[in-house]
Amino acid sequence: MTSNVIDVRNLSVDAIAKRGERTPIVQDVSFSVAPGRVVALIGESGSGKTTISLACLGYTRPGCAFRGGEILLDGSDVLQFDLARRQQIRGVDISYVAQSAAASFNSSLSINHQVTEIPLIRNLMSRDDATRKAAALYGELDLPSPETIGRRYPHQVSGGQLQRLMAAMAMMCSPKLLILDEPTTALDVTTQIEVLQAFKNLVRENQTSAIYVSHDLAVVAQIADEILVLKDGRMVEYGSTETIITVPRQDYTRQLIAAAHVMPAEVKQRASSGDGAPLLSVSGVTAGYGRQREVPALRDVSLDVRVAETVGVIGESGSGKSTLGRVISGLMTPWKGETLLRGEPLAASLKQRTRDELRDVQIVFQMADVALNPRHTVAKILGRPLAFYFGADRKAIESRVGELLELVGLDPAFARRLPRELSGGQKQRVNLARALAADPQLIICDEITSALDTVVAEAILDLLVSLQDRLNVAYIFISHDISTIARIADRVAVMRDGEIVESGPTAEVLRPPHHDYTDLLVRSVPDLKVGWLETVMEHRRRTGQQAAGN
Amino acid sequence: MNILSVIVQRLGLGILTVLIVSLLVFVGTEILPGDVAHAILGQGATPELVANIRERLGLDEPAHLRYLAWLGELLRGDLGTSLANGAILNDVIGERIGNTVLLAAVTAAIAVPLSIVLGLVASTRPDSAIDRLISTSTLALISVPDFLIAVLLVSLFAVQLGWLPAIANLNRVDGFLEYARVLALPVTALSFTVMAHMARMTRSAVLNVLTSSPIEMAILKGVPKWRIILVHALPNAIAPIINVIALNLAYLITGIVVIESMFNFPGVGRLMVEGVTTRDIPLVQAAAMIFCSTYVVLNLAADIVSLIANPRVRHPK
Numbered sequence: 001m002t003s004n005v006i007d008v009r010n011l012s013v014d015a016i017a018k019r020g021e022r023t024p025i026v027q028d029v030s031f032s033v034a035p036g037r038v039v040a041l042i043g044e045s046g047s048g049k050t051t052i053s054l055a056c057l058g059y060t061r062p063g064c065a066f067r068g069g070e071i072l073l074d075g076s077d078v079l080q081f082d083l084a085r086r087q088q089i090r091g092v093d094i095s096y097v098a099q100s101a102a103a104s105f106n107s108s109l110s111i112n113h114q115v116t117e118i119p120l121i122r123n124l125m126s127r128d129d130a131t132r133k134a135a136a137l138y139g140e141l142d143l144p145s146p147e148t149i150g151r152r153y154p155h156q157v158s159g160g161q162l163q164r165l166m167a168a169m170a171m172m173c174s175p176k177l178l179i180l181d182e183p184t185t186a187l188d189v190t191t192q193i194e195v196l197q198a199f200k201n202l203v204r205e206n207q208t209s210a211i212y213v214s215h216d217l218a219v220v221a222q223i224a225d226e227i228l229v230l231k232d233g234r235m236v237e238y239g240s241t242e243t244i245i246t247v248p249r250q251d252y253t254r255q256l257i258a259a260a261h262v263m264p265a266e267v268k269q270r271a272s273s274g275d276g277a278p279l280l281s282v283s284g285v286t287a288g289y290g291r292q293r294e295v296p297a298l299r300d301v302s303l304d305v306r307v308a309e310t311v312g313v314i315g316e317s318g319s320g321k322s323t324l325g326r327v328i329s330g331l332m333t334p335w336k337g338e339t340l341l342r343g344e345p346l347a348a349s350l351k352q353r354t355r356d357e358l359r360d361v362q363i364v365f366q367m368a369d370v371a372l373n374p375r376h377t378v379a380k381i382l383g384r385p386l387a388f389y390f391g392a393d394r395k396a397i398e399s400r401v402g403e404l405l406e407l408v409g410l411d412p413a414f415a416r417r418l419p420r421e422l423s424g425g426q427k428q429r430v431n432l433a434r435a436l437a438a439d440p441q442l443i444i445c446d447e448i449t450s451a452l453d454t455v456v457a458e459a460i461l462d463l464l465v466s467l468q469d470r471l472n473v474a475y476i477f478i479s480h481d482i483s484t485i486a487r488i489a490d491r492v493a494v495m496r497d498g499e500i501v502e503s504g505p506t507a508e509v510l511r512p513p514h515h516d517y518t519d520l521l522v523r524s525v526p527d528l529k530v531g532w533l534e535t536v537m538e539h540r541r542r543t544g545q546q547a548a549g550n
Numbered sequence: 551m552n553i554l555s556v557i558v559q560r561l562g563l564g565i566l567t568v569l570i571v572s573l574l575v576f577v578g579t580e581i582l583p584g585d586v587a588h589a590i591l592g593q594g595a596t597p598e599l600v601a602n603i604r605e606r607l608g609l610d611e612p613a614h615l616r617y618l619a620w621l622g623e624l625l626r627g628d629l630g631t632s633l634a635n636g637a638i639l640n641d642v643i644g645e646r647i648g649n650t651v652l653l654a655a656v657t658a659a660i661a662v663p664l665s666i667v668l669g670l671v672a673s674t675r676p677d678s679a680i681d682r683l684i685s686t687s688t689l690a691l692i693s694v695p696d697f698l699i700a701v702l703l704v705s706l707f708a709v710q711l712g713w714l715p716a717i718a719n720l721n722r723v724d725g726f727l728e729y730a731r732v733l734a735l736p737v738t739a740l741s742f743t744v745m746a747h748m749a750r751m752t753r754s755a756v757l758n759v760l761t762s763s764p765i766e767m768a769i770l771k772g773v774p775k776w777r778i779i780l781v782h783a784l785p786n787a788i789a790p791i792i793n794v795i796a797l798n799l800a801y802l803i804t805g806i807v808v809i810e811s812m813f814n815f816p817g818v819g820r821l822m823v824e825g826v827t828t829r830d831i832p833l834v835q836a837a838a839m840i841f842c843s844t845y846v847v848l849n850l851a852a853d854i855v856s857l858i859a860n861p862r863v864r865h866p867k
Contacts, residue, residue: 059769087773089772098767105764107861109782
C-alpha cells in the first residue's frame with residue numbers, strides 16, 4: 001500500500017483503427033501524485049497528455065483502448081472496475097476540468113443545475129446544501145455575485161468565468177484528485193493568471209491533489225510541484241518543477257524551454273527598413289457589426305505599414321484586431337475612414353477592388369485546417385491564385401508551385417498531397433505559400449501561429465523573417481501573444497476595445513515605461529520561474545490593475 | 551433579437567407561403583387536362599352545348615378574375631360549390647374532415663412516440679445488433695412506396711388471414727374495438743411511411759449530440775447513461791427532432807390521399823381524388839388548399855418550437 005492518491009504504473013493506451021489495427025498512443029507511462037501535490041503533464045499535441053489524464057478517470061475516447069498497466073486509486077486498480085464502479089468514482093473521488101469550459105458546459109441547462117448535479121444524483125447532499133456549497137465555491141473562486149451567478153445559463157457568462165465555474169463543479173464533492181486539462185489555454189493572458197491564481201488557492205486551501213495538463217511550461221511552473229514531460233506518448237523526463245526548468249537533462253525538455261512563450265529578455269529593435277512613404281495607410285477607420293450598426297468593433301483606427309516591415313497588432317479577444325485585418329483585406333466594409341495603398345485609395349469592398357489591388361494584399365488565417373479545402377491537393381490550392389492573378393498555363397503553374405513549396409521549406413513532392421496528409425505546421429506553410437503565390441506587397445497574418453505547438457510556431461516565425469529578407473514583403477502580424485509579437489515586429493500597435501491605445505517601434509512600446517494597458521499585457525505573460533505568479537498578483541493588488549475582458 | 555418579432559416575421563412568411571400556394575393550386579387545376587363541361591356531357595358533347603355549360607358555370611371569364619373571386623371567397627371561409635353536383639363544399643368537406651383528422655391523429659399518436667423511442671434505443675448502442683436491426687428495417691420501409699405497403703398489408707391481413715377488413719368503412723362502426731379494427735390497416739400503412747424517417751433522424755440527431763463536448767464532460771463527471779440521454783442530450787437534440795416530426799406529419803398529409811383511396815376511407819383525401827376524376831375543380835382546389843395549409847402550419851409550428859427550444863433565445867444576455 002502506498003500513501004499516494006493515485007499511482008499510474010506502466011500505462012499503455014492504443015488507438016484502434018476501423019480495421020482493428022492498434023497504434024500505441026501512450027506507452028509505459030508511470031507517475032504518482034502524493035496528497036496535496038500537483039503534478040503537471042506537459043507536452044505538445046499528440047504527446048498523449050490528455051489521454052493519460054482521461055485514463056485516470058477510467059475513460060478512453062471512442063476509438064482508443066487500454067493495452068496495459070495499472071491506475072491505482074487508494075490501492076485498487078481503476079482499470080479493473082466495471083462501468084458502474086467507474087461512474088461511482090468520477091465526480092466524487094476524481095473530478096475533471098475540461099480545456100474549454102465554453103464548449104463543455106451544456107447550453108440547455110442552467111449553471112447550478114450542472115454544478116450541483118453529481119452530489120444530488122448520488123444523494124450526497126440536499127438541494128439546499130448543494131446550492132449553498134456551490135455559492136461558497138463561487139465566492140472562493142472570486143466569481144462575481146456568487147449567490148446568483150449559478151442561476152444563469154452558460155452563454156450568459158464570460159469564458160474566464162465559465163472556466164472557474166467548471167472548477168467549482170469539479171470541487172463540489174471535495175474530490176481526492178482534481179484533473180485540470182489545459183484549463184487556461186482558451187483564455188486571454190490577463191484573465192489566465194487570475195484563473196490560475198484561483199485554481200492554485202483552491203488546491204492549496206482544500207489540500208486537493210491535482211494533475212495539471214498543459215503545453216505551456218511557464219504556466220505549469222506557477223502551479224505544479226512536479227513535472228512529467230511527454231513526447232509521442234512516452235515519458236521524456238520526470239522530476240520536481242525546479243529541477244526541470246533549471247537543470248533539464250533531456251534535449252527535448254531544453255527545446256520546450258527555448259520555445260516557451262516568455263517575454264524575450266531584451267526586445268531588439270530590428271534594422272529599420274527606411275522611412276519611405278507608407279505602403280499601406282489606414283486612416284480613421286470605424287467599423288463594426290449589426291444591421292443598425294449597433295456593435296462597433298473598431299473606433300477611429302489609423303495605422304501605417306511601410307515596405308518590407310512587420311507591424312504587430314496585439315490585443316485580447318474582442319479588441320478588434322481581427323476586424324482590422326478584415327477591413328484592410330476588404331472582407332469587411334468600414335462605416336467610416338479609408339485605406340490607402342501606395343497613396344491610392346483602396347476600394348472598401350472586395351468586389352470593387354481591381355485584380356492588382358487584390359493581389360497586393362493577401363491574408364493568412366489562423367486555422368489552416370479550415371482555410372484549406374480538404375478535397376483539393378496542395379498543387380490545386382496553390383495553382384488557383386496563380387491562374388487567377390497571372391493567367392499562368394499548366395506548365396508555368398507546375399514549376400511555380402514547386403518553387404513556392406521550396407520557398408516555405410517544403411519538399412516539392414508535397415504538391416500531390418491532400419491537406420489531411422499534412423501536419424499542422426505543414427498546413428500553415430501551405431497556407432502561407434498560397435498567399436505568396438499572389439506575389440503580394442503585404443500579408444496580413446491573423447494569429448497564424450496560435451494554434452500551433454510552440455516548437456512548430458517558432459519555425460514558422462523564422463520562416464516569416466527569412467521570407468521578408470528575400471521577398472521584401474510587409475506583414476501585419478495580428479496576435480494575442482505579446483511574446484511572439486516582441487520577437488517578430490518592427491513596430492507594434494496595442495489594441496483594446498476597438499481602439500489603438502499605444503503604438504510605435506517595438507522596443508519603445510514594450511520597454512518600460514508603458515501605457516497602463518500595455519503594462520498589464522506585458523506583466524501577464526508568464527515567466528518561466530517558480531513564484532512569478534505570486535509576484536505579479538502582488539503587483540496587481542498594489543496597483544489595482546484588472547483583467548480586461550472579465 | 552426579440553423573439554416576438556421573429557415569431558411575427560415567421561407568421562408573415564407563413565401567410566405569404568399560403569398565398570403563393572393558393573396561386574399554384576389555382577394554376578395547377580387550370581392546366582388539368584379536360585374540363586368539367588366535357589365531363590358532365592360525356593361523349594356526345596357538341597361545341598354549342600359545351601359553350602353553354604361553360605358560360606353557366608362562369609368558366610369563360612378570364613383566369614385572373616376567377617382567381618381573385620375564388621381567393622376572396624376562400625378568405626371569407628367559403629369553399630364554394632361543387633361543379634359536379636352543386637353541393638355546398640363547406641358541408642361536403644366538413645362531413646369528411648373529421649374522419650381524416652381521426653386517421654392522421656391516431657397515426658401520429660402511435661408513430662411519433664414509437665419512432666422517437668426506436669431512435670433513442672438505436673442511438674444509445676450505435677452499431678450494436680439492435681441498432682442494425684432498427685436501421686435496416688427502417689431503411690427497408692423507407693424504400694417501399696406507401697401504396698405497395700398498403701397492398702401487402704391488405705393481401706396478408708385481410709385476404710390471406712381474414713383478420714381485418716380490407717375496406718375502412720366507417721358507417722355503422724361503433725365502439726372502440728370496432729374503430730380499432732377498421733383503422734388498424736390504414737394506420738399501420740401510414741405509420742410505416744413516416745416512422746422510418748423519424749426514427750433515423752432521431753438516431754442521428756441524438757448521436758450527433760452524444761459525441762459533443764458537453765456529453766463527454768457529463769460522462770467524465772459521472773452522470774449515469776440514461777440520465778445523459780434524457781437530461782443532457784435530449785434538450786439539445788430537440789430542435790432537429792421537432793423539425794423532422796413536423797416534416798413527417800406534413801408528409802403524412804400527402805400519404806393520406808393515397809391511403810384513403812386504397813382503403814376506400816371516407817376522408818378528404820379520397821374526396822379530392824374523386825374530385826379529380828369528375829373534373830370538379832372547386833372541390834380539388836378546396837381540398838388542395840386544406841392539405842397545403844396544414845403543411846405550412848406544421849412547418850411553421852416546427853420553426854417556432856425550435857426557436858423557443860434554443861436557450862440563447864429563451865434566456866437572452
